[in-house]
Amino acid sequence: MEYQQRKRNHGFTLIELLIAIAIIGILAAVAYPSYTGVLEKTRRQEAVRTLLEASQMMESYYAMNLDYSGAIAGGKVTSFTVNDDFSDYYQLTAVATKSTFTLSATPISTSAQSSDKCGTLTITQTGSTSAATTDCW
Numbered sequence: 315m316e317y318q319q320r321k322r323n324h325g326f327t328l329i330e331l332l333i334a335i336a337i338i339g340i341l342a343a344v345a346y347p348s349y350t351g352v353l354e355k356t357r358r359q360e361a362v363r364t365l366l367e368a369s370q371m372m373e374s375y376y377a378m379n380l381d382y383s384g385a386i387a388g389g390k391v392t393s394f395t396v397n398d399d400f401s402d403y404y405q406l407t408a409v410a411t412k413s414t415f416t417l418s419a420t421p422i423s424t425s426a427q428s429s430d431k432c433g434t435l436t437i438t439q440t441g442s443t444s445a446a447t448t449d450c451w
Contacts, residue, residue: 350426357403357427358435361419362451364400365437368408372415372439382410382439391417403427415439 326334368391375385385392386408396406404419404427419435421427433446443451 354427354430357399358430358432358450360399361404361435364396364404364406365417365419365435368394368406368417369415369437369439369441372408372410372417376439381412382415383412386410386415413439 371391371394372382372385376382379385389407389409391406391408400406400419403422403425405422407418407420409416416436416438421430421433431447432450435450436444445451
């Protein structure tokens with residue numbers, strides 16, 4: 315009698331493959347919202363940094379001229395340029411009188427930042443800050 319050995323297929327069964335895909339899907343469902351939350355927070359911190367830098371420029375202008383209003387032209391802080399990390403997601407606006415100013419970073423409605431819980435971030439000449447919710451600054 316001849317003895318025949320059967321070759322066993324080495325590979326994945328359909329069920330094993332489906333289980334692997336399900337595990338990857340579950341991990342992605344958990345990781346993606348966390349990832350987008352981190353991106354949103356990073357962009358918000360860039361807006362905070364930009365507002366603080368613009369505020370410092372306003373204070374510098376006031377120290378030399380005793381007037382905030384001259385540092386604003388067309389709703390923008392003159393001689394202050396925002397970088398792409400800010401301008402892709404926020405719009406900087408400025409309002410000033412001789413003795414006061416308010417700077418605002420408003421999320422652009424068509425950007426990924428438009429759904430940020432903090433909304434518009436503002437800072438004034440006194441250093442007071444505000445946002446739609448707490449812990450944004």
